[in-house]
Amino acid sequence: MIDTSENKNTQKTVKPQEHTQKQLEGILALAQTGFLQWRKTSIAQRTTSLEYLSNLLLERKREYAELMTQEMGKPISQSLAEIEKCAWVCDFYVKNATRFLADELIQTEADESFISHDPLGVILGIMPWNFPFWQVIRFAAPTLTAGNVVILKHASNVSGCALALDQLFKDAGFPKGCFQTIFTDYDAIEDIISDQRIQGVSLTGSEKAGKSIASIAGKHMIKTVMELGGNNACVIWEDANLDKHMDTIVNARMQNTGQSCIAAKRFIVVDDIYEDFIEKFKEAVQKLIAGEPEDEDTEIGLMARTDLLEGLEVQIRKSVDQGAKVTLGNRSEGSYFEPTILEQVKPGMPVFDEEVFGPVAAVIRAKNRHDSLEMASNSKFGLGTMLFTEDIESARKAIGSIPDGSFFVNEMVKSDPRLPFGGTKSSGYGRELSKEGLLEFVNKKTVYINK
Ligand code: NAP
Numbered sequence: 001m002i003d004t005s006e007n008k009n010t011q012k013t014v015k016p017q018e019h020t021q022k023q024l025e026g027i028l029a030l031a032q033t034g035f036l037q038w039r040k041t042s043i044a045q046r047t048t049s050l051e052y053l054s055n056l057l058l059e060r061k062r063e064y065a066e067l068m069t070q071e072m073g074k075p076i077s078q079s080l081a082e083i084e085k086c087a088w089v090c091d092f093y094v095k096n097a098t099r100f101l102a103d104e105l106i107q108t109e110a111d112e113s114f115i116s117h118d119p120l121g122v123i124l125g126i127m128p129w130n131f132p133f134w135q136v137i138r139f140a141a142p143t144l145t146a147g148n149v150v151i152l153k154h155a156s157n158v159s160g161c162a163l164a165l166d167q168l169f170k171d172a173g174f175p176k177g178c179f180q181t182i183f184t185d186y187d188a189i190e191d192i193i194s195d196q197r198i199q200g201v202s203l204t205g206s207e208k209a210g211k212s213i214a215s216i217a218g219k220h221m222i223k224t225v226m227e228l229g230g231n232n233a234c235v236i237w238e239d240a241n242l243d244k245h246m247d248t249i250v251n252a253r254m255q256n257t258g259q260s261c262i263a264a265k266r267f268i269v270v271d272d273i274y275e276d277f278i279e280k281f282k283e284a285v286q287k288l289i290a291g292e293p294e295d296e297d298t299e300i301g302l303m304a305r306t307d308l309l310e311g312l313e314v315q316i317r318k319s320v321d322q323g324a325k326v327t328l329g330n331r332s333e334g335s336y337f338e339p340t341i342l343e344q345v346k347p348g349m350p351v352f353d354e355e356v357f358g359p360v361a362a363v364i365r366a367k368n369r370h371d372s373l374e375m376a377s378n379s380k381f382g383l384g385t386m387l388f389t390e391d392i393e394s395a396r397k398a399i400g401s402i403p404d405g406s407f408f409v410n411e412m413v414k415s416d417p418r419l420p421f422g423g424t425k426s427s428g429y430g431r432e433l434s435k436e437g438l439l440e441f442v443n444k445k446t447v448y449i450n451k
Contacts, residue, residue, distance in 0.1 A: 013071045014160045016183045027180050031122040032197045034177015035149045039119050043101055046145050047094045053172035054090035057083055068132050069293045071158045073302030076294055086137040092417035097145045100435045112449040117442040119147030121199035128205045129155035129304055130259045135204050136165050142438040152181045190216050200441045207426045225430030225440050229355040230383030232413055233376035234264035237369055238272035240388035242280050250284045252412035257301045258359035262383055262413045265356050267363045268372045274365050282328055285339050302335045309337050312358040319349040373401050382424030384413035
């Protein structure tokens with residue numbers, strides 16, 4: 001039974017009843033029998049279902065986009081783009097999975113030796129609310145295509161999206177047991193991970209959730225992929241072409257109303273260009289259109305939950321107490337938080353050290369290029385760094401000094417189905433997307449044959 005009600009986020013969501021222990025046992029049993037059938041299917045059969053799924057996503061684009069916007073306040077234009085990106089990742093695996101999963105021949109003294117890629121089994125996906133369709137599809141499409149089956153535990157403030165995704169996989173023709181959604185509490189999740197039918201867990205979420213789930217999985221020697229928080233630096237060198245790249249720089253922080261793991265959170269600007277940067281950055285941020293998430297023109301929507309907004313305010317207040325200066329914004333109303341710029345930010349302040357999940361840019365002055373790179377790496381997180389400069393040779397030399405999962409030059413850190421995506425340090429481990437992501441939940445089996 002489902003009620004529609006206002007939840008703590010002030011956005012509307014559905015609250016499905018939690019599954020009972022007996023129902024969860026039924027779901028695990030169905031997943032296991034589903035896996036034993038699904039693993040025998042050819043990759044072509046699996047990608048046929050994925051192609052249907054991609055088509056359905058595009059057919060139902062507006063319906064799904066409206067659902068996301070309603071549940072977590074994302075501007076509708078960004079919700080529509082998210083669904084298109086989901087179709088893109090499906091199409092990418094439709095075209096490439098056969099090649100990626102093929103046996104990999106390796107010359108040895110054997111008559112034949114190679115790596116085969118066998119599925120592992122039932123994989124649990126624990127997913128966040130910030131990109132409610134994208135996070136699920138980017139995990140489930142490759143995981144299923146490799147021959148595994150999936151159980152989804154989605155974030156509790158996007159249960160409507162979880163139900164829609166469940167129906168979508170059924171409608172696309174994935175056989176019973178391939179994709180199932182559960183609604184349950186954290187204790188039951190621990191029991192599920194402890195069940196021997198679970199062979200892997202992929203979590204996208206906060207560092208806190210990652211540590212908890214990885215430690216449970218570790219006790220049972222279960223393979224995990226952890227896609228956690230980030231505190232990406234956006235480094236601006238003195239020769240950056242600000243006029244050309246300012247829209248990208250602003251979007252890097254403000255897309256999804258600042259609620260993105262890979263957003264630019266710390267703007268580290270070399271002294272020689274600092275004043276010019278602040279003037280142009282402020283002007284561009286002021287031009288952003290804030291409004292009702294349902295309006296096509298809106299660029300800044302609502303924060304997904306008011307408790308998240310309150311947390312953001314605490315981070316700002318403490319940083320201001322330590323000497324940060326509010327240059328723009330810092331006002332809120334309901335679950336709307338105005339785009340905000342803070343200057344005079346230093347290590348030790350929450351807006352430098354912690355992940356800031358909202359439309360707040362922390363600007364830091366660096367003495368020179370060397371100082372800017374040191375400051376960029378001064379983070380417990382390691383999802384990505386971006387650098388804006390016209391000096392590509394020096395940017396290339398900086399690659400080795402960036403300890404993150406990605407390094408983007410004259411572009412914002414973004415995910416792309418063709419490229420691996422993931423972090424280092426407290427941002428987690430493992431990779432999603434590309435061939436690397438497809439091979440996370442496979443047994444890379446060594447086969448050695450003498451005839
Ligand atoms: P979250 O609070 O960690 O929740 C993520 C998911 O984990 C939700 O489904 C949540 O369920 C579940 N969860 C949390 N603690 C759990 C526990 N102890 N046991 C079982 N399940 C648990 O994160 P969020 O607020 O939804 O998302 C924002 C965070 O995700 C940010 O830190 C962001 O950077 C990160 N993120 C990372 C990536 C990436 O690719 N690296 C992408 C997107 C977001 P409930 O909703 O029921 O609490």
